Amino acid sequence: xxxxxxxxxxxxxWYSRKETVLxxxxxxxxxxxxxxxxxxxxxxxxxxxxxxxxxxxSFHAGDMRFCGQPVNPRGRGFKTxxxxxxxxxxxxxxxxFREYLSYVFSAYKKELPHVAELIRxxxxxxxxxxxxxxxxxxxxxxxxxxxxxxxxxxxxxLDEPVNGLDFQSTEYLYEQMAGYKEHGTLLFSSHILESITxxxxxxxxxxxxxxxxxxxxGYMDAASIREALHYGNDI
Numbered sequence: 001x002x003x004x005x006x007x008x009x010x011x012x013x014w015y016s017r018k019e020t021v022l023x024x025x026x027x028x029x030x031x032x033x034x035x036x037x038x039x040x041x042x043x044x045x046x047x048x049x050x051x052x053x054x055x056x057x058s059f060h061a062g063d064m065r066f067c068g069q070p071v072n073p074r075g076r077g078f079k080t081x082x083x084x085x086x087x088x089x090x091x092x093x094x095x096x097f098r099e100y101l102s103y104v105f106s107a108y109k110k111e112l113p114h115v116a117e118l119i120r121x122x123x124x125x126x127x128x129x130x131x132x133x134x135x136x137x138x139x140x141x142x143x144x145x146x147x148x149x150x151x152x153x154x155x156x157x158l159d160e161p162v163n164g165l166d167f168q169s170t171e172y173l174y175e176q177m178a179g180y181k182e183h184g185t186l187l188f189s190s191h192i193l194e195s196i197t198x199x200x201x202x203x204x205x206x207x208x209x210x211x212x213x214x215x216x217x218g219y220m221d222a223a224s225i226r227e228a229l230h231y232g233n234d235i
Contacts, residue, residue: 002031003065003067003068004028004029004030004031004065004068005029005030005031005066005067005154005155005185006027006028006029006065006066006155006185007028007029007063007064007065008025008026008027008028008061008063008064009026009061009062009063009064010024010025010026010061010062010063011024011025011026011048011051011059011060011061011062011064012024012025012059012060012061013025013044013047013048013051013056013058013059013060014058014059015047015056015058020209021044021047021209022044022047022048022051022059022209022210023208023209023210024209024210025044025048025206025209025210025211026210026211027204027211027214029155029185029187030185031184031185032181032182032184032185033181033185033186033201033202034177034178034180034181034185034186034188034199034200034201035185035186035187035188035200035201035202035203035204036187036188036189036190036195036196036199036200036202036203036204037187037188037189037190037203037204037206038189038190038191038193038196038203038204038205038206038225038229039189039191039205039206039207039229040191040207040229041191043206043207043208043209044206044208044209045159045160045189045190045191045206046086046087046159046160046189048189048206049084049086049157049159049189051073052073052082052084052155052157052187053073053082053084053086053157054073054074054075054078054079057074066078066081066155080108080109081153081154081155082153082154082155082156082157083104083108083147083148083151083153083155083156083157084156084157084158084159085141085144085145085148085156085157085158085159085161086144086159087159087160087163087189089140089144090133092132093131093132093133094131094132094133095131095132096128096129096130096131096132097124097127097128097129097130097132097143097146098128098129100132100143100147101115101146101147101150104147104151105150105151108151108153110151113150115146115150118146118149118150118176119146121169121172121175121176122142122145122146122169122172122173123142123166123168123169124139124142124143124146127139127142127143136164137163137164138164138165138166138169141161141163141164141165142165142169145158145161145173145176149176149180152183152184153184154184154185155184155185155186155187156180156184156185156186156187157186157187157188158177158186158187158188158189159188159189160189160190160191161173161177161188161190161195162190162192162195174195174198174199177195177199178198178199181201193222193225193226196220196225197220197222197225200217200220201216201217202214202215202216202217202220203215203220203225205225205228205229207229212228213228215228
């Protein structure tokens with residue numbers, strides 16, 4: 001049997017030794033699946049995305065493997081296999097979208113593709129030559145999402161991808177997320193149940209820094225996930 005795309009065992013991560021955010025965190029991701037990571041605020045979703053993106057050096061894992069081989073999230077080899085869209089990202093402020101897209105594809109050593117369909121789908125036509133710093137939060141998010149879905153990395157990470165998007169763009173995003181398994185594996189964090197139930201093959205419930213429960217298709221519904229999260233009826 002082929003090894004999972006990504007395996008993580010007993011991951012601990014912290015911002016200070018007095019603030020351990022992830023503790024005994026373990027999961028595996030299959031090739032060509034869309035997986036959701038859901039949890040209440042402070043559960044550690046963004047921290048985990050930062051670890052995988054190489055932005056948080058203060059972590060230790062019992063084992064971390066990519067396609068069966070040991071991997072370091074901060075290593076060059078892994079960087080070229082993944083791309084992250086963060087919940088908040090003010091980088092490359094003085095790039096336009098076109099300039100940023102060109103930069104990313106050059107960095108990943110890939111040929112620049114046609115992105116007109118993605119631009120139309122996200123209703124981004126009027127903003128392709130605007131500096132990223134001058135875009136609204138939602139439009140800046142669209143710029144990074146378009147880049148992500150055009151790049152098609154083996155592992156795509158999205159941190160709260162729905163935040164700031166209008167209704168039509170959210171619907172289009174769901175289509176792209178649900179279909180991403182054709183290209184690679186997508187892992188996204190969210191606190192919005194709709195985004196989880198509409199797009200995911202599996203859902204990981206994160207609580208107090210570790211995976212408490214996993215739901216697969218056929219056993220995945222909003223009521224069960226609410227119960228696992230100890231939500232009330234307010235979501």
